[in-house]
Amino acid sequence: MTKHKDNKTEEQILEAAQKIFQAKGMDGARMQEIADKASINKAMLHYYYRSKQLLFEAVFKKAFALLAPQLNAILNDDSSLEDKIKNFTHNYISFIIKHPYLPNFIIQELNRNPKFIEKIKNNVAFPSIDKFKLQVQKEVKNGTIVSISAEQLFINILALNIFPFVASPLIKAFANVDDKTYKRLLEARKKEVSDFIINAIKK
Amino acid sequence: MTKHKDNKTEEQILEAAQKIFQAKGMDGARMQEIADKASINKAMLHYYYRSKQLLFEAVFKKAFALLAPQLNAILNDDSSLEDKIKNFTHNYISFIIKHPYLPNFIIQELNRNPKFIEKIKNNVAFPSIDKFKLQVQKEVKNGTIVSISAEQLFINILALNIFPFVASPLIKAFANVDDKTYKRLLEARKKEVSDFIINAIKK
DNA sequence: ACATTTGTTAACCAAACGGTTAAACTAAAT
DNA sequence: ATTTAGTTTAACCGTTTGGTTAACAAATGT
Structure with missing residues (x-):
């Protein structure tokens, strides 16, 4: 020592x-x-x-390192597309319920300074979309799912999973639900979201 | 004068x-x-x-007053559910492409101070979900769409439309696309998103 | 035992911040 | 022509901010 x-x-x-x-x-x-x-x-x-900047970067990197492996599950796992969507949606929503500040923090700070992502890429294991792309293209070719680009599907999956946490004050106000009801809605999304996605891409 | x-x-x-x-x-x-x-x-x-606070509130209210009527289109328009989704998605994405900072600004500041929404409710015309709720319940009962709550569908519609603008730095990094390609992806979403949603809820 | 490194504190500092003041300026009203 | 009210400016102010300093305490090496 x-x-x-x-x-x-x-x-x-x-x-x-x-x-x-x-x-x-x-x-x-x-x-x-x-x-x-x-x-x-x-x-x-x-x-x-x-400095404040370096302390902030340490916090940000730690947060990002927590989130990145989650996203890796949908991009580089070996399971079938349908299983992936089911598992990811369930696991990710469970994960964020435990860390509700995380997605908003990362999104907010990346918007404040988009160049920051370059710094991160060198420090944190960074998932790539390549494998997921091949998988989607294959399923489209086989005719098991509707014609959709991997990027759009990826955006849709992220959107449906993450947005309800990021925009909760806005949604609560418009949908006119209280905190308790909103928590129940989020809990139900563990299943609802994967059904929604699978239905959307199934032929 | x-x-x-x-x-x-x-x-x-x-x-x-x-x-x-x-x-x-x-x-x-x-x-x-x-x-x-x-x-x-x-x-x-x-x-x-x-004061800075009052100047900020003036800016926020103006931004919110710009966004609220857009959301009203999906909640209180008279058209059919399918038309609504098609129109809203197309119009909303067009609208945000013109005001790319808007959704992120509102979401960010509402997260910073969730009580702020109460102040807004008194000043800006605030859409209600009630009518949309009846419409969805009716379609579910008629068997024209799958069983889904109006709130979940509303969240999904917002998520798919808004999230790609809020989280663009994150998505760009993970999907590995440059600014130009991303703009093209967003443009394509005007049609892609409504197809996706309608497919997801159609029986 | 003693010197050296590492950890911790209170006091301090210059710069930046939101906000104020008092005087000057402008143009309509009498 | 003079008053009056609204507008604009430069200079100023107290506070807060991130950051530093220098002295002190505790642990480690020799």
């Missing part, structure tokens, strides 16, 4: 930063607030992460 | 504020930057709108 104390403080900081950044975004977060939540002196944030 | 000059300045401010707020959000926007973009003195912002 080169360090005498274990990295408890460093982890506390990252955890606190995660909560604050995900709730308020890069611009809305305050270093003092993160320090308070971590119950340490503000100078420690800079001691361990040098 | 009680005022000698027309409200040119006030409009310039609102226009500049719109651009800055929609690009950077409430927290990321700077009053000085808005003033610069409007080519006026910073004090004028406060002369006309008193």
Whole structure:
């Protein structure tokens, strides 16, 4: 061991930063607030992460590294298309219910700074659509599903799974449902969404 | 006329504020930057709108008032369900291509402050889902579409239409497409999305 | 035992921030 | 021509912000 104390403080900081950044975004977060939540002196944030930007990047990368493997399941798994859609939809919605801030955080911050994705590509295992593309093309050729491009299907799958979490305040207002009812709707989507997609592409 | 000059300045401010707020959000926007973009003195912002918060609210309300009637088309139009989906999808995507910042701005700021929707409800014509609900229930009963709740169908329609604009940096990265290709994909969705939805609910 | 590195703190700093002030300017009203 | 009300500006203000400093404490190496 080169360090005498274990990295408890460093982890506390990252955890606190995660909560604050995900709730308020890069611009809305305050270093003092993160320090308070971590119950340490503000100078420690800079001691361990040098700057707000670098602390933010550490949080973002960690969040992204949590999300990316989920998406990998639909792009590079070996199962059939129908199984993939069923499994992904069920697993992904379960996953996000446990991390409700995640998709919005990532989408929001990528919109704020789209170039950021390049930095991520070098650090986090990044799924590719190639395999999924071949699979969809094959099924279209075989006539088992309607004619659709892999990209459009991919967008549709992501949209139906992620959007309800990202736009929840908007949907709640328009659909006129309270928090409890909305949670029930999301829970039901674990099954509803895959039925919807499979129906949409089945011939 | 009680005022000698027309409200040119006030409009310039609102226009500049719109651009800055929609690009950077409430927290990321700077009053000085808005003033610069409007080519006026910073004090004028406060002369006309008193505070950053009130200026932001003016921008948000204007944006929301632009979006709400669009959603009204799917909820309260008199046409058949199939026509509605076709028309809404085509019109909405055309509309957003012209205002690409809009959905993300509204979603982002509503997530930052969900209570804000209450303020809006009192100021902007707010569509209700009731009529759409009856229509869907009727079609399900008649057996013309599969069993689905109006709320889930509404969420799916919104998701498929809005998400590709909100999450474009994410999708571009995962689907590995450049800006030009992505624009073509969005254009194609004007037809693709309605086909997808109608196929999904048709018996 | 002592020197060195690592961890932690309170106090501090310059810059940026939203907002204010007071004076100058403009144009319609009397 | 003078008053009056609305508009615009430069300079200013108090606070908050991310970040630094220097001194101190604790652990490690020799």
